[in-house]
Amino acid sequence: MSKTAIQIQNLSKVYTTNNTKAVDSLDLDIYKGEIFGLLGPNGAGKTTLIRMLVGLLKSSSGQILFNGEELNVNSSKLKNLIGYVPQVAAFWDNLTVYENLNVIGTIYKIPSKELKERINHLLEGLYLTDHKKKLASKLSGGMQRRLNLAMGMVHNPQILLLDEVFVGLDPQTRNYLYDYLRDFASTKDRTIIITSHLMEIVDALSDRVGILDLGKMLATDTPENLKNTHGKGDILQLEIDKEFDETLISKIDKSVTDITVETKDQTISIKTLNAISKMPEILNVIEEEGFTIQDVKLTKQSLETVFISLTGKELRV
């Protein structure tokens, strides 16, 4: 029994109209039961990759295996296996929330009684029960996005692909969705692939993260490992009460390992991994030299800094 839910082998996509290589010889394994975060700027190839995975877009070359099998895009096995929630909320405006879900569920051949239970469970979970008789067009933007999500999950897919689903959600719904997806993934070895430009969510939610740019996977690892391997570390900024010279800087450099020190006016900036653990040592050196610290500012290491380090650019949203 394969441990990988999806194996992507040498997958490429070239758009012939503008001769762009959106996905370039990509190799990637995504495991059963994991939440895989896919990060990348606009035009990185995230949506192209997702659309090839779900069978909406033809690849130019390469192979995609699901549970070790190459499945025909029209096979009901693939269709039952995968759930896709697109970036743009898609639903039928003139149908109610319940009717939208009922149409999709029926086509997935879910028996009526079971479908009713599933829909009610989803509606309850996504706080849509009170709105189930409303026409989808009358829902607020956030509710429409939740409906969009429910439509991709109504058939209980084993693999769920979510494209920018957190966009436009209020913080409460976002937190709720966060827990919901965690719970969803933890049962029955389900796999979730999520793309988002909200790095803190991807960081917190994902077991592994892949950073994609210009169709190539630049790095794949756990968020923590990525930060440690590719990040420049935390930045500790210390404002000193009076002017200092190179003596103080070299003392700090010698006393504390694995740091980079920079200065500007009366501020010392120290870049290091896990700055909090090194802070007492640094403060001691400064005080021993007769200086007083007036202000401390700590900027924690984030996926964004990893992203910038790898792609050389800010995340374009």
Place this chain on the structure above:
Amino acid sequence: MRMSEKNNKQNKLVSITKNLGFEFRTTLKLSIKYMKEIFRSKLFLIIAVALPAVLMIFMGVIFGGPISSVQSFNILVINDDIGYTNDTVTYNFGELLINSLEDILYPLEEGEEPMNLFYVYETEVYNQSTEDYLIYEEHSLHLTMLIPEDFSEAIFNFDSDVEITVVGDPATGVYQSALSAFTTIYNEFVDSVRLSLGDDTGQSIITETHLNIVGNTTIFDLMVPGFVIIGIVMNIVFVASILAEEYEKRTLEKLQLTPMRTIHLIGGLAIAQLLVALVQIIVLFALSLAFGYNAIGSYILAGAIVWVMSLSMSAIGMMIASFAKKSTIASSISSVVAIPLYMITFFPVWGIATIPMFQINGNVFGVFDILPTNLATRMVNQVMIYGQTFSDIRFEFVSLIIVTLIYLTIGLVLISLLKLRPKKE
């Protein structure tokens, strides 16, 4: 062993039945979805029901005059007038009437050569079947005039009315136009002859005989099938824009990701459209009745013809949607397509000739018959005005079914190829 084989067979049968049930459930669910979407759309009510209904009411109330779309009329004359001798002079006013008709010229536009208003063909024997053939199949004759043997005598006898019989097919508007022109000239002829003879007390009377007709057919009657069919033709716009909207709003992608097959989608939409068409047919025929539609045929048969035709309208909508990326584009294209189809519904009224394509057992399939609206309008007229039954229109009905199936197949293939396959770009 035998028991297990039997059990396997039973299980297989149960599984097939269950699968068939699910297949049907998918199609039905999609058709219910489309119906809800259609009936919850105000645009549908306006275009598909209100617009043809308003047209029907409008025409029912104000349409009284004949259509004058043909500039020259072909008249068959059977002149039985034996003439009348008065003071050794024999008059044949029948001949004089024919000459008068032949001599009437009118210019089309300034500077153009004058044209004959009537082309007169004479025959000695009146033959109903010949008439039928000429009028129905060739449309070469617009009106037949029977001049009685006492015509000249009646003109001389100032106390009596001068009667003439006119035979024609009121299902062609050209007949109405020809009759209108002829009536004016005939009245003037009788009046002027009598005046020259010294009296004008008697009346000139035209007796109309309608071919295969019971009752008085009006122009409105001839137009009713057209109006019912217009409503259904508008379904092209619906089907095209609904499907294009599915594409535009990416709900089609959602369906594409499900185990749905093209046949489910097409079937669902076709069933929904059929039910919508049924509502339209009932509403529009009911309105036509309310405004005095003199139909003698079976409403059920006429409704069935229009109903079958509506499926081909779904198919045309599907074809358009397969090329359109936006619902606005789809509805614009379908409106453009609907106009000629709509115009064709009035071909029988205009008396446009049939151009034969092929013939089976004496039944002619015309070039325009590849357009289901043409076939349907002709059949509905035959049923409602001439009271023809299914056996009379069997060839046309089967033709309509075949044409519809061809359209549906093309629609299905196009949707499947252009909209439901993984995209290349």
